[in-house]
Amino acid sequence: MNERINWFFSPRGWFDYAVIALTLVLAGFVVASSMPAHALPVGWAISTGPSMAPTMSEGPTLLVYVETSSYTPGDIVVFDDAYSGDPTVHRVVDSWGEVVVPKGDANDLPDKPVLEEHVYGEVVFYFDL
Missing domain, CATH: 2.10.109.10 (Umud Fragment, subunit A)
Structure with a gap:
């Protein structure tokens, strides 16, 4: 019963890192597209x-x-x-x-x-x- 539960995502390979990178890029596009055109x-x-x-x-x-x-x-x-x-x-x-x-x-x-x-x-x- 001394097992620790890891509640956070722990990347294990290149695919996991690619998913994280793609998620961050898409989140950046969502944030940028919600701003006025000349905000950035x-x-x-x-x-x-x-x-x-x-x-x-x-x-x-x-x-x-x-x-x-x-x-x-x-x-x-x-x-x-x-x-x-x-x-x-x-x-x-x-x-x-x-x-x-x-x-x-x-x-x-x-x-x-x-x-x-x-x-x-x-x-x-x-x-x-």
Whole structure:
């Protein structure tokens, strides 16, 4: 009767550590997604649609972006679309002052200019889901 009961999880192999890591990553995504868009200098989004083909697939693409102080032509950014109010992912084709002009790689014409305060950040990593 002198047995101690271990009430805490005790990882025993690589699979247990992988489950713990995945759980922590998912918990971080849940916490980050519950915050306002500009609450953190880093964020994530899921992009769908053909406007960035062939750079990104038409299927769902997970994006990680960081807020920076300025954006230059060639940067891929996440910004608030003035028409839908949804976050949109396009490449910056022109910028001046605090204004950027985004355009989807597959689109013929650029979008309307966007103030930098409406840009969530520059995409630094993405992969197809």
